[in-house]
Amino acid sequence: MTRIIDTLKKEIPESAIIENADMKEYTSFKAGGCADVLVIPENEDHLMYALKTLAESVMEYMVMGNGTNILVKDGGYRGVIVKIGDAFSDIRVEGERLIAGSGALMSQVASAAVDAGLEGFEFASGIPGSIGGAAFMNAGAYGGEIVQILETVKVAAKDGSRIFTMTNEELELSYRHSKLYETGDIVLEVTLKLKEGDRIAIRNKVRELTEKRNAKQPVDKPSAGSFFKRPEGYYAGKLIQDAGLKGLTVGGAQVSELHSGFVINTGNATASDIVQLKEVVQATVLDKFGVELQPEVRIIGEDK
């Protein structure tokens, strides 16, 4: 590990390399363990250098965006996490196209779309992740999905060997899935194809959906959003509620009283509390309704 860190430091400033990074600080669940190393590249050259260095090592590594769909287990992640953050958040508008760096937050993309009078992104405005994370998992809300507005992405190969473009079709986006799950390649930039619209109407739509979200979701509590994927033909939240699990608590983890699809951290949840609660929910829903709930949240690392 020390050798890798030394190699990373040859090209990347020390301030961008954090050892024993407490992932509570970098994930919206505010729970879990440390990553051996967290690298936060300040530009594309640093990122490509980090990817090449890591690919040539035996070290496990992965990327993250805003950490709103990740849970790191309490024993921590043995490897390197590369965080795509603010340095990759430039947004520009070219006609009806909005081109955003993958670290741009969905709220920033939504503001840029409103300012440019471009419609089509409103459904995604309240998703708290980055646009890179949203492309990776084809994020969606209120009947919309990224697949409907994504034209192309600029991607870095996981081993840092090249940068290339993928079209919407090549990404094979489906419900909370893209081809990048298999390849591990990294989104650098996303081109969205939106439509000219009425700025005031677009702003009002964003407001309306934000109010709806704030009323129906426990947005004031740490969570990773809907914990489970929507099983075909059902809604996870409704199954969980009908199974009588609303409010169920394990340690500091709780099935939200407001929205049963959310697992929240009531204050001092460990990742183990959250994982145990997930298991109880899965077993109960399977037992009562014969439906297998799959987590949408990416759970990484090892137990304590």
Ligand SMILES: Cc1cc2nc3c(=O)[nH]c(=O)nc-3n(C[C@H](O)[C@H](O)[C@H](O)COP(=O)(O)OP(=O)(O)OC[C@H]3O[C@@H](n4cnc5c(N)ncnc54)[C@H](O)[C@@H]3O)c2cc1C
């Ligand atoms: C309160 C709340 C509400 C939410 N509501 C919604 C919702 O309505 N709809 C919805 O779909 N999701 C929702 N989410 C979940 C989450 O915001 C989305 O999944 C979001 O797209 C994750 O983006 P991120 O940048 O936080 O990704 P992270 O959590 O950092 O990472 C998630 C996955 O994406 C990968 N990834 C991240 N960035 C990149 C990149 N640049 N290139 C390649 N892979 C990358 C990571 O490797 C990881 O596997 C919600 C979460 C919260 C906390």
